[in-house]
Amino acid sequence: MKVIQDPRRKKDLRKLLQKLGLQDVSLVNWHLLDLALTHPSISPKDNYEQLEFVGDAVIRLSCAELLLETYPDLPVGDFAAIRSILVSDRFLAEIAEQYGLEMYLLASGGVRNDKWGKPSRLADCFEAVLGALYESTKDMSLIRPWLDPILQEKAIQVHADPARENYKDALQEWTQGKYKILPIYKVRQSESFVKENERFIAEVWLQDKLLGTGKGGTKKASQQAAAKQAYDSIMANELIKN
Template sequence: MSESLPPPPSLKRCVEKLGLPTESVNWDLLDQALVHASASGDRNNEQLEFFGDSVLRLAAAEFLMEHYPQATVGELTRVRSQLVSDQMLAEIAENIGIEQFLQTSSAAAGDRAARPRRLADAVEAILAVLYLSRGHLQLVRPWLDPHLATSAQQLMENPAMRNPKTALQELTQKHYRTLPDYRTEEISTQHGDPQRFRADVRLGDRWLGSGVGASRKDAEKAAASQGYRALLASITTETQH
């Protein structure tokens, strides 16, 4: 399938369904992006997914710096980590209906546990196609930004993003009547590398999360952010049963 030839009807329907720009898209790469490794060992989306991961991180970083110029680096880092997560990418894939166009083996299609990762990989592969079709983010940002906007706003308004240590403390006091405990240590680095710290946060004997940062404060904030999400998910699950 040559880039200069018109795309097959199935791929054209896919482009229309996903809301992708039809101009200057490399159709051959897009076709490859929709082939899971289980369907073809020779020509699949693994390398595109690898490249798309970097495209996603760059696009998300640009988006956050443009829309939240007053945010701290720590806040931007925590929000970006959520925006590029498998969970967020799988939600994008669900919203735009990628799965109906994704070629997979019958065995892979039946693996429900691997489904979120499979969908996330497909989104990253498509981002790679949009970037490689032009060699920059001109096609990527208009397609990706609307998917980032709502989630980024919700994350920025989340108290665990703005002040994760306070948010975690309030959560543990409310549900367990106790405070989290942080254990922080300096990480060994090679000569000349910047100083780094690692923090673990626990609730009694229960490990909640860990984080790394350039200072003890940053490391503890990163640990608190992970701990808050894990503990909130656990509490939500417990209350549903």
């Protein structure tokens, strides 16, 4: 087994594992964990890409096991809908951000300065960390104890949301059922955005009526934000009527 030559690097990685809540790190393969936090811009060969591939399967299996244990009577379609959100780059990047994963990631200055690529980068290295922990033991013993509570909290939130956080589909289903027509989205780039997640502004229209507006770092995200505002407003009005 390869070892980490720089004792400072191993000390930093140990701090990360402590953040995750792992007390017994005797089974951790430190070389794999180091690779999991090494961007391809540092080494075209020795980087996190292969571990990310493994980690993608690990997060999907973790979510599947957790959902089956938490909601044993839920239809498979609902399992798939909830899991798609739990394994999304957006949510995985949020977890990575929560643990400050980027401060442990070895990457070139150009990569670090790429703010638009940050969510995808964080999601990738988070999956790679899961891959490294799994490959250390070939089981979930270094993963599920700290990851389950995070996934469960999000699963409960998504399960309680009738739109499953896909407000575009939910709004489309409502407009088709009510009026037999689809909503129309108009997206423009903000001329004075300050935050990355406000780069685009979307409006969603139904015929001549503006249903909602939203901002996002991508066109798709801004459309989802607009659809959410519209859907929430519609559901609130429906509740009042009933």
